[in-house]
Amino acid sequence: xxxxxxxxxxxxxxxxxAAILDLPLLAAETQQETQTSKWGISQNxxxxxxxxxxxxxxxxxxxxxxxxxxxxxxxxxxxxxxxLTAAEKSRNATMGSLEVTFxxxxxxxxxxxxxxxxQSPGYTTRTAVQFAGxxxxxxxWTFESQxxxxxxxxxxxxxxxxGKTMRVRAQSFSRQYATANPLIHRWALLPLLASGSIKTTxxxxxxxxxxxxxxxxxxxxxxKIKVPVKGGTASLDSYVQTGQGIVPTHYLVxxxxxxxxxxxxxxxxxxxxx
Amino acid sequence: VTKRVIGLxxxxxxxxxxxxxxADERAAMKRPNILxxxxxxxxxEAMSAYGNPHVKTxxxxxxxxxxxxxxxxxxxxPQCVPARxxxxxxxxxxxxxxxxxxxxxxPDIPDLGQWLTKRGDYNAVYAGKWHVNGRDVxxxxxxxxxxxxxxxxxxxxxxxxxxxxxxxNYTEHKPFFLNAGFLNPHDCxxxxxxxxxxxxxxxxxEISDQLPPLPENWEPPAKKxxxxxxxxxxxxxxxxxxxxxxxxxxxxxxxxxxxxLRSSRFADNTVVIFTADHGDGAGFHGNISxxxxxxxxxxxxxxxxDPAGVTKGKQDVEHLSIGVDITATICDYAxxxxxxxxxxxxxxxxxxxxxxxxxxxxxxxxxxxxxxxAVRDQQHKTILYLxxxxxxxxxxxxxxxxEMKNLVDTSExxxxxxxxxxxxxxxxxxxxxxxxxxxxxxxxxxxxxxYYNKLREEAKR
Numbered sequence: 001x002x003x004x005x006x007x008x009x010x011x012x013x014x015x016x017x018a019a020i021l022d023l024p025l026l027a028a029e030t031q032q033e034t035q036t037s038k039w040g041i042s043q044n045x046x047x048x049x050x051x052x053x054x055x056x057x058x059x060x061x062x063x064x065x066x067x068x069x070x071x072x073x074x075x076x077x078x079x080x081x082x083x084l085t086a087a088e089k090s091r092n093a094t095m096g097s098l099e100v101t102f103x104x105x106x107x108x109x110x111x112x113x114x115x116x117x118x119q120s121p122g123y124t125t126r127t128a129v130q131f132a133g134x135x136x137x138x139x140x141w142t143f144e145s146q147x148x149x150x151x152x153x154x155x156x157x158x159x160x161x162x163g164k165t166m167r168v169r170a171q172s173f174s175r176q177y178a179t180a181n182p183l184i185h186r187w188a189l190l191p192l193l194a195s196g197s198i199k200t201t202x203x204x205x206x207x208x209x210x211x212x213x214x215x216x217x218x219x220x221x222x223x224k225i226k227v228p229v230k231g232g233t234a235s236l237d238s239y240v241q242t243g244q245g246i247v248p249t250h251y252l253v254x255x256x257x258x259x260x261x262x263x264x265x266x267x268x269x270x271x272x273x274x
Numbered sequence: 275v276t277k278r279v280i281g282l283x284x285x286x287x288x289x290x291x292x293x294x295x296x297a298d299e300r301a302a303m304k305r306p307n308i309l310x311x312x313x314x315x316x317x318x319e320a321m322s323a324y325g326n327p328h329v330k331t332x333x334x335x336x337x338x339x340x341x342x343x344x345x346x347x348x349x350x351x352p353q354c355v356p357a358r359x360x361x362x363x364x365x366x367x368x369x370x371x372x373x374x375x376x377x378x379x380x381p382d383i384p385d386l387g388q389w390l391t392k393r394g395d396y397n398a399v400y401a402g403k404w405h406v407n408g409r410d411v412x413x414x415x416x417x418x419x420x421x422x423x424x425x426x427x428x429x430x431x432x433x434x435x436x437x438x439x440x441x442x443n444y445t446e447h448k449p450f451f452l453n454a455g456f457l458n459p460h461d462c463x464x465x466x467x468x469x470x471x472x473x474x475x476x477x478x479x480e481i482s483d484q485l486p487p488l489p490e491n492w493e494p495p496a497k498k499x500x501x502x503x504x505x506x507x508x509x510x511x512x513x514x515x516x517x518x519x520x521x522x523x524x525x526x527x528x529x530x531x532x533x534x535l536r537s538s539r540f541a542d543n544t545v546v547i548f549t550a551d552h553g554d555g556a557g558f559h560g561n562i563s564x565x566x567x568x569x570x571x572x573x574x575x576x577x578x579x580d581p582a583g584v585t586k587g588k589q590d591v592e593h594l595s596i597g598v599d600i601t602a603t604i605c606d607y608a609x610x611x612x613x614x615x616x617x618x619x620x621x622x623x624x625x626x627x628x629x630x631x632x633x634x635x636x637x638x639x640x641x642x643x644x645x646x647x648a649v650r651d652q653q654h655k656t657i658l659y660l661x662x663x664x665x666x667x668x669x670x671x672x673x674x675x676x677e678m679k680n681l682v683d684t685s686e687x688x689x690x691x692x693x694x695x696x697x698x699x700x701x702x703x704x705x706x707x708x709x710x711x712x713x714x715x716x717x718x719x720x721x722x723x724x725y726y727n728k729l730r731e732e733a734k735r
Contacts, residue, residue, distance in 0.1 A: 049476075050472070050473065050474045050475065050476040050477050051474075053466075053467035053468065053471050053472065053473045053474055054467065054468050054473070054474075055468055056467055056468045056471060057468045058468070082423055082425065082428060083425070083464060083468050084423075085424070091468040092468050095422070095423060095428070113422070113428065113432060114422060115420075115422050116420075116422040116423070117420075119411075119412050119417060119420040120419075120420030120421055120422040121419070121420070121422075122422070123419065123432040123435075123436075125435075145432075145435040145436075145438075145439060146439065147418060147419045147432065147436045147439070150418055150419070150436070150439075151443075152418065152439065152440060152443045152444075153418050153419065153435070153436045153439035153440055153443070154439050154442075154443065155435070155438055155439040155442040155443070170438070170442055170534070171442055172441065172442050172538050172539060173438075173441065173442070173533075173534040173535070173537045173538040174537050175529075175530065175533040175534060175537060177332075177529075209431075209526070210431055210435070211435065211438075211530055212431065212434075212526035212527055212529070212530050213526060213529075214522075214523075214526055215330070216330075222480075240477065240480070242481055242484065244330050244519070244522050245519065245522035245523045245525065245526045246519060246522075246523065247427075247461075247474070247516055247519050247520065247523070248474050248477050248481070248516070248519075250474075264427060265427055265461055265464065265474075265516075266423075266425035266426070266427045266428060266461050266464055267425065267427040267428050
């Protein structure tokens with residue numbers, strides 16, 4: 001048996017054994033890190049499912065949060081899990097936070113992106129979205145943005161969507177964009193994912209992402225996947241969103257209807273509190 | 275009497291001071307604002323306005339529709355630090371002290387932030403990626419937002435909105451020189467998993483109907499052992515798919531900033547310049563990334579929107595331009611003298627204004643990361659390698675825009691290469707090769723000094 005085949009076989013065997021005994025796979029994985037994979041970086045026996053690939057350095061510390069479904073009135077806190085450069089040991093680090101609060105037909109968010117010293121300050125946004133209908137389509141919203149410590153970067157936009165056009169106005173400028181699909185704010189997707197309605201029918205929409213429009217999105221159910229987490233394995237429903245202006249985005253939802261993990265690429269989100 | 279004379283003298287001085295201040299103020303009012311937006315690693319044709327069916331870029335399309343696109347634009351060097359150092363100093367890579375990403379801009383040359391502040395009384399403002407090693411952006415500009423993390427997904431939204439906030443709040447009489455350094459589509463460099471796995475490539479089979487085809491000139495990567503050499507066709511197509519999504523991701527932010535500007539009170543007095551530091555392989559020639567002189571890496575998008583310009587929506591394929599032309603164009607619009615020793619740079623402003631002017635008939639680009647130098651004229655390109663064991667390449671870009679047929683062994687190719695070598699010698703007579711002080715030169719500096727000196731010696735024989 002060639003050395004490389006031996007390594008691959010033993011890695012798979014270790015992973016299988018870990019799965020059978022319900023051990024954290026990451027323990028097995030860590031032992032394999034020094035081996036070269038076909039990707040030229042390092043061997044990682046759990047390349048499936050792809051939904052968790054951007055946060056495999058973070059998952060050993062992640063425990064799913066228990067709580068009530070993300071439907072109706074609820075609040076949640078997420079940590080932003082950034083994917084650092086290959087030179088970093090863990091290759092993941094928390095670099096920001098998100099707080100979302102839902103009440104009837106309204107979603108409020110506060111998102112903070114961490115800074116790194118005085119030349120690279122943090123950045124904070126606040127959103128309040130009024131939505132309606134079975135797909136939580138946006139009706140009107142306010143968006144506030146500021147680089148921390150720089151009042152001269154602060155601005156507030158107010159937006160409305162009339163079913164065809166998204167119109168945004170700040171004090172000294174305005175913008176408008178035609179939409180081809182229902183306009184849904186990124187974070188207004190959470191209750192839709194929690195409700196399970198997308199399991200049967202994919203959702204086609206345009207996405208309001210802060211103050212940017214990302215057109216022609218499709219969100220569909222992929223199936224249940226097992227995710228290695230701190231101290232065990234979590235079984236989560238996986239949804240994938242593809243469309244213009246985003247990299248494939250996975251939402252991992254637990255059986256209670258909580259969106260536990262969201263993975264994109266270099267920026268990802270993990271539920272850390274309710 | 276003496277007192278009266280002295281009093282009159284003081285009054286005269288005061289009045290002359292007043293009138294001078296008014297003249298300065300008038301001059302400042304006439305100078306346009308400048309918004310310089312740049313992205314990182316964008317293929318020159320990754321834009322729907324240019325007919326690419328695999329990407330949708332409504333923001334950049336609007337800029338192209340309202341501006342003049344210079345379609346034959348190239349980086350001075352297709353790598354971040356050298357290209358950006360050239361933008362901000364107006365000097366070629368062999369002059370700046372930063373011939374690769376690991377090198378530092380020499381301290382004795384000014385940058386655009388300093389120059390426009392001192393010579394044009396501009397408010398020079400910066401947000402986002404800078405990457406001019408050795409030059410503190412916060413000393414040359416008012417840095418409103420730095421780069422906490424080198425990922426476009428993380429900073430590009432903040433860059434756009436920091437600049438939008440600046441537009442919202444700017445009340446000074448001085449003109450502004452606002453720089454928005456976007457990072458994407460550079461996130462294409464992070465396509466694997468966080469611990470070395472295959473990233474989201476395994477999704478490819480589920481969205482195979484959405485994956486673009488391989489470029490016509492795709493070929494298996496030459497370097498065995500490079501991890502892309504083991505990519506399947508589906509892997510390649512998924513890389514290209516995600517690459518275009520990253521372009522769209524930054525496009526949405528560019529749209530926000532551009533549209534905010536165009537609807538603001540600054541719309542009629544702000545020149546917009548949009549470009550990329552270098553391209554990306556995006557599967558062309560079986561390549562990803564940058565650092566070499568084929569079109570996909572060397573060539574860049576370049577658009578100038580002049581509200582007073584007459585060339586709205588024009589695509590200029592005739593005039594060859596190079597990264598340092600941006601510096602000259604900015605100085606020209608700002609009505610300040612060119613920076614010292616900008617011997618290659620030419621302002622594109624007259625072309626934007628629809629004027630007929632004498633223009634260069636060739637450009638030289640360098641890549642000391644890839645150890646190659648290229649000369650391009652209206653029809654042909656020659657790529658010369660610093661390693662004598664590497665065979666040169668000659669392409670007829672009119673007949674073969676995808677650079678699939680190397681003419682180096684043909685009579686046409688030999689004639690082109692001889693001509694281009696003489697052009698390269700002309701170029702060397704025009705620039706001032708930078709030799710770092712002290713006895714020990716860095717290997718990267720020795721690379722170009724040795725190569726160019728060898729070329730000169732060969733020419734003398």
